[in-house]
Amino acid sequence: MTNKCTHAIGVDLGGTYIKAGVVDSTGKLLRQSRVSRETEVEKGCDAVVGNVVGAANEALEKSGLAWDAVCGVGVGSPGVFDPVTDMLVLAPNLACLVGRPLPTLIEKKLGRGLPIHLENDANCAAFGEKWAGAGRDAKNIVLFTLGTGIGGGIVIDGKLWRGARGSAAELGHQCVEVNGLPCGCGNRGCLEVYASATGMVRRFIEAVRQGRDSALAPRVKSNQKVTARIIHEAAVAGDELAKEIEDQTGRYLGIAVVNMINVLDPEMIIFSGGMTASGDALLNPIKEEAARRACGLGLKGVSIVFGKLGNDAGLIGAAGCAFSRSGISA
């Protein structure tokens, strides 16, 4: 790391794909540097580390920059990291990495003497949106990632709050139904069970099986795949059940918004992840339900918005974390 460094490499390490890119100190992703490759988790830890390093090398090459322009590498990954040792202690989709010193392994393989910053992927998304996206002007943010599951990130006083054990902001696992459906995490009635893409699809299929009519009913009955996107498209095309199910998803999320306002009182709640492609059809019921349930000061002074960085939030945030660690203020 030299004083000439102006950029960081962000890596989004997923269970299936690794994405990487080069980001400047203002949070701008150099488009031409964006690369993607398979994680190959089935080949084991060394292969995954090799792919992370390969993606980082390729991203830098495509950026046209030299290594001395790079302040560090930020890696966002699902799972829980010990905040002291940086060791991955829990990662259902990257089990081979648990208990391995990932930053050290990456640094060794990369061989550039650069700081490697490891961070939970949803935390990266929160930091990315705070640094260079919807949350630029906010100091206190709660971000929900909406996809197959629901994750989250919390920024307090401008800094990521990782928790005492590194496992804070598991926002999908707040119980909203005491006697609700079992969740994969072992709890019952978690928000994720109802409001994730998976939960939305499940509620839709259940409604059809209970006899509700929908243009998608034949699809359900013939066991063809139904996704959150397909339900959204049906809703846009006027399907009443699809509209109702999507609306309900927003209402569950609105309840979680109020929970987070009552617990943390941030000035901004951001939604990120694939489901935000639904736009106002999802955002409006979120806001309406939050307005209906808000206590005390209500929603005054609280913004409820979708992220601005789309799928790049995690990658940009990972790079931002690398800048923070390298001493450059992100």
Next chain:
Amino acid sequence: MTNKCTHAIGVDLGGTYIKAGVVDSTGKLLRQSRVSRETEVEKGCDAVVGNVVGAANEALEKSGLAWDAVCGVGVGSPGVFDPVTDMLVLAPNLACLVGRPLPTLIEKKLGRGLPIHLENDANCAAFGEKWAGAGRDAKNIVLFTLGTGIGGGIVIDGKLWRGARGSAAELGHQCVEVNGLPCGCGNRGCLEVYASATGMVRRFIEAVRQGRDSALAPRVKSNQKVTARIIHEAAVAGDELAKEIEDQTGRYLGIAVVNMINVLDPEMIIFSGGMTASGDALLNPIKEEAARRACGLGLKGVSIVFGKLGNDAGLIGAAGCAFSRSGISA
């Protein structure tokens, strides 16, 4: 404020009573200094300010110390304060104080040129337990106050987290039943509706009215007063319904414990307030339900305990806040 100052005055400003006492820099309350008087909120703001100042004067007199030993006065009060202006913006039980500059009014009336620190009462309890009680060795604490309602305080990295608008840690208003009973706050299914003393009594009375047998049934049927304490005593005496209702209260709180662990990942959860007098009959079901529902890292590294300062937590914490503000590390 001089360098000789060694003590702070803590004031617990409630809707009915004002309690005050003198606290040393280690968080020890001087027993002989403990005083109490009526708030007299019906007489208006000037009377309340007069009573706060009267209680502070009386506490110091009883302590035998001189004013130059006092670093400042901390006042804990229900309600929401603007974190920038210190102005009370919301206080259902102290409506006459809303929009008034309480610290300035107190300082003027007291006339000692001392810093006056105003803080939410549940925040004071959390700070008190962190400073001199159950949370001495913890840096990250979530504290629930259990009484007529449920409040809370959050300590992150050793500091109180007040929220962007000063209204964080309203822990009783997390929704645990999407379609649950309406709460006084405007939301539905709030924890407070089920697990506060009021909620526990309501569930008990409902069960009796639905035909459940209990030694307290005649009391309920003749519309005599039933309290959380009376239910606890019946449970101790072997009443099955009372035991069940108390146990259920703990289970609701255990769910909220897991919510707070999943959202904030603190190393300690503390319960404070009147209902903790029930001891293990309440604490055990809290811990059991939390263990049953904990996700990810489980409860490893998380302590779930009752506070150690009892009813003095708020008063001691208010004094601690005054020390913090005066520059002496509390």
